[in-house]
Amino acid sequence: MQRSSTEGPSQYPHCLSSGRTQEAHLIRKGEDMENENKKSIKERVALRNSLVKEALAEFLGTFLLILFGVGSVAQTVLSRGSMGDPLTIHIGFTLAVTMAVYVAGGVSGAHINPAVSLAMCVLGRLSLCKFPVYAVCQFLGAFIGAAAVYGLYYDAFLDYTGGVLTVTGPNATAHIFSSYPGKHLSILNGFIDQVIGTGALLLCILAILDNKNKGAPKGIEPLMIGLIIMVIGVSMGLNCGYPVNPARDLGPRLFTAIAGWGTEVFSAGSHWWWIPVAGPLVGGMVGAVIYVLFIELHHVDPQKTPEEENSMKDKYEMIAMS
Template sequence: MELDSLRGLREKFTLRHAIIREFLAEFLGTFLLIFGDDPFLFQHDCTPVHKARSIKTWMSEFGVEELDWPAQSPDLKVIEHLWDELERRLRARPSRPTSVPDLINALSEEWSKITINTLLNLVESLPRRVEAVKAAKGGTTPYYIPVQLFGCGSVAQAVLSRGAVGEPLTIHIGFTTGVMLAVYVSGGVSGGHVNPAVSLAMAVLRKFPIKKFPVYVAAQFIGAFAGSCSVFGLYYNALMDYSNGQLLVTGENATANIFASYPAKHLSGLNGFFDQVIATAALVLCILAIVDKKNIGAPKGMEPLFIGFTILAIGVSMGFNCGYPINPARDLGPRLFTAVAGWGVEVFRAGGCWWWIPVAGPMVGGVLGAMIYYLLIELHHLPEKKHEEKSNVKDKYEMITMS
């Protein structure tokens, strides 16, 4: 919770240690009266003054226990989501403020457009945010493991059984359900970002703060790597039996293709790059349409299902050339795993050094898809009509602000 004062806004001033201590005494004292002996969670951000030794000493003397988690988790800072929304609205205005009074007026105008329902939804999302951060013990929430476990697991089953209990269609279904479930798992906390190309596209459209992009990408790669470890452990005996203990990248008994994409013999590097650009552009364009509330969109809670259908459509129509990686994390993370797990550096040399194409191609394609949707669809949406909130929503909001 981030407040200037329990009594309202203050004039502009510099936050110094003494002011912070005064505020904390008032703030924590008030909440101790409210909660009594019941425990409650207090969070402030990592502004240097909050981390000062004198503040930590004061907190310790006051009897406030410091939790080991989260280190710098954005998941519990609901206000950050509102700041991001406000920033997006400011950037989307036809003209930028040119003076401080203009900026103040613009901020007031855009802030008034944020609905009470948005605030209520954020408040109601806190329990699952807390549970996700607790489960991660302060680390990054597991965005990507379901994609690799179900996707690469379906490939492993088809390859290692030599087609007896798997085929291209089961692989498509595996990746489709993997993506769908990954979005359901992480959607309430992170927005369901499981693809760096999608995260970049959202950042380009200012629907996602660019400062969070490196953190999300790191989480996506770590999740893909961890998912590959799971598949390797699950099918270790089958892998050894399939190729007599050898881990091969090419040839009849190759198994590296279980984890990462490799091009078909007919595919050139240029054609492969074009393949990835087009497929990822189609993916991002469809995702933007699915989540766009000003478009027809998908029913609330059904978005992951329709994103899964999009993956399925791409798989059955564009999977022949290289297996539709369309995701740098999904391809490079497992490829790095195979490099260290026994397949060696050949995973980067195979296919004429193919490895960089499913990394660069989707990033270009994601931005292209975002630009196409923005220019051809989003720019042509009708402006929102103002409407009065229902009284019961207003009552709920007043109860929240008083509590």
């Protein structure tokens, strides 16, 4: 029996359509399952404890500060000035702070400095219970950052020092990581230096973040905060190199003590090590209180001028009439 010429695939369009629909359904189902898997992975990995998230942000931000900032010092010193100078160090720390604040700012506020955290506690903007967590993570971030710089330039350190790591002398390298006083500097003057420098830092930070003052455009705050470091560096760096941050100084100092420079890093400069720790803590509180007493307490809520009020009244009358 001869098959009709109309028989074939064209006789069963509903079968082809059904097959395509089923295939599309399977593709969508596979995509949905993939999205669910991604979502479930994120839910399993994402942290829910806000303090833990803030602690990690402070650790990472301070790590970057030391990696870029101390890295710029290492490059300058180990190249014997051929690949850097004081200005490149200032720029290095300026951009290091800027990048660190961009990285951690949205999570923890990017204090990256125990002096900043303590000042925020004094102003009631950070719980005192959080301060030890912030400070410990900042010190750890600085310590690991110093280790990263040393690992990055390990061969350069060997070449520069001949394998002998010293705190003083023509091939001294401890000052790459932490501050040491100039020969002219007394302990008292060094303490005053750190109080003034860190006080200026906090005062300017609060001004930049003050919405009722001129402030800084949204998203530009990290760059402005970085520029504070630049101006401190070019105006207050002679005495001891403007540490203005206990974590930035003590964390790398602890690393150098362990990594081969020895306990001289604490005894050098008439036991200078505690000055860049205590001075900034005091200075940060002083600077914050000065800003609040001199500026913040005296803000007046903006009031509309009579012209603005009349303009608004006219606008509403026109809307009502239309």
